[in-house]
Amino acid sequence: MTCPYCGHQNLDGLDHCEECQHDLSHFDVPIPTGGLQKHLMEDKISHIPYDRLVLVSPTDSVAHAVSRIKTIGIGQAVVVEGGKLVGILTERDLLNKVAGREVDLNKVPVSAVMTRNPDAIEERDPIRIVINKMAVGEYRHVPIVKDGHPVGIISAKTVANYILKYSGLDF
Amino acid sequence: MSIEAKLSMVKIRHLPLRPPAMVEREASIRETVEVMKAKHLGCALICEKGKLVGLFTERDLLNRVMGESVSYSASVDQVMTLNPAKLSLEDSVISVMRLMKEGDYRNIPLVDSEGTAAGVVTVRDLVTYFAEHFPKEALNLPPDHDQKIMQAEGA
Numbered sequence: 001m002t003c004p005y006c007g008h009q010n011l012d013g014l015d016h017c018e019e020c021q022h023d024l025s026h027f028d029v030p031i032p033t034g035g036l037q038k039h040l041m042e043d044k045i046s047h048i049p050y051d052r053l054v055l056v057s058p059t060d061s062v063a064h065a066v067s068r069i070k071t072i073g074i075g076q077a078v079v080v081e082g083g084k085l086v087g088i089l090t091e092r093d094l095l096n097k098v099a100g101r102e103v104d105l106n107k108v109p110v111s112a113v114m115t116r117n118p119d120a121i122e123e124r125d126p127i128r129i130v131i132n133k134m135a136v137g138e139y140r141h142v143p144i145v146k147d148g149h150p151v152g153i154i155s156a157k158t159v160a161n162y163i164l165k166y167s168g169l170d171f
Numbered sequence: 172m173s174i175e176a177k178l179s180m181v182k183i184r185h186l187p188l189r190p191p192a193m194v195e196r197e198a199s200i201r202e203t204v205e206v207m208k209a210k211h212l213g214c215a216l217i218c219e220k221g222k223l224v225g226l227f228t229e230r231d232l233l234n235r236v237m238g239e240s241v242s243y244s245a246s247v248d249q250v251m252t253l254n255p256a257k258l259s260l261e262d263s264v265i266s267v268m269r270l271m272k273e274g275d276y277r278n279i280p281l282v283d284s285e286g287t288a289a290g291v292v293t294v295r296d297l298v299t300y301f302a303e304h305f306p307k308e309a310l311n312l313p314p315d316h317d318q319k320i321m322q323a324e325g326a
Contacts, residue, residue: 013213035174036174036242054245063238066233066237066238067238069233070233070238071235075229075230075233091213091230091232091233092213092227092229093227094206094229094232094233094237095204095207095213095232098237099203099204099208099232099236099237099243100200100201101238105237113321131301131302132302133296134295134298134302135301135302135303136302138295140277140294140295155210155274155294156277156294156295156297156298157271157277157294159298159301160268160271160272160294160297160298160301161268161271161272163174163268163301164265164268164269164272166174166266167173167174167175167178167265168173168174168175169326
């Protein structure tokens with residue numbers, strides 16, 4: 001970007017002008033013009049209804065976790081230890097790590113199959129953060145935490161439905 | 172222009188779709204799972220002489236195979252969804268979003284005018300599309316002075 005103070009051509013994203021050292025960071029923040037853009041930037045994660053949460057322990061068996069997930073009718077469990085988020089067990093983990101193998105799922109602990117230390121978001125984060133995390137990290141589910149404790153989970157489907165809800169708006 | 176108008180003009184064939192996982196209906200569940208894993212996809216199109224006859228998803232694996240008395244050697248057509256909801260490459264992105272919402276689907280098979288399996292569009296393809304087309308708001312995060320990095324990226 002062009003420095004408004006001295007006219008120097010800086011690379012986009014620099015916090016300070018390389019020439020005159022003026023602070024440029026506030027010029028990078030887009031100002032929402034309205035429509036969906038405003039919702040994406042200003043609505044908090046807590047605006048969207050969270051998906052139901054199934055909590056399991058790393059020492060639970062995969063068979064137990066699968067049975068809990070199926071009972072609730074969702075596709076993943078959040079793994080907690082001492083109330084804190086330590087992992088997530090998704091359908092993709094089950095597909096990649098246990099499906100097709102002749103193993104007794106009663107004897108396999110959740111800790112052997114789960115994805116450890118998943119990326120999480122906070123309730124106060126704006127919705128654009130979750131879209132960013134899903135696109136960059138290729139996740140379909142992102143746990144929502146409050147002080148390290150999981151309080152919900154948000155899915156790619158929920159995000160798509162949220163955008164559909166506002167699709168009558170201009171961008 | 173509204174988002175809806177834009178998403179009505181963008182056709183599914185404009186999305187950067189990944190090659191689908193496809194098996195014939197006589198394939199075993201184990202073979203189907205291996206094809207899904209190799210393609211990094213959560214569903215497989217089940218075909219009969221190239222024509223789409225069913226869909227097998229991760230959710231079907233969870234609900235109809237895991238923890239049930241079904242062998243991975245059984246043929247996939249015993250546990251697939253017969254005649255799944257489908258669209259064509261010429262349908263719009265907004266039609267995918269509506270169908271996914273109505274049916275609570277995450278994967279929509281795509282067929283040509285003869286019913287031949289032509290691909291699949293997933294909810295992840297949609298999120299990637301949004302992120303790439305609303306880049307200022309989603310992909311390129313502006314500095315947020317209140318945001319603290321609580322943990323390393325990854326997982």
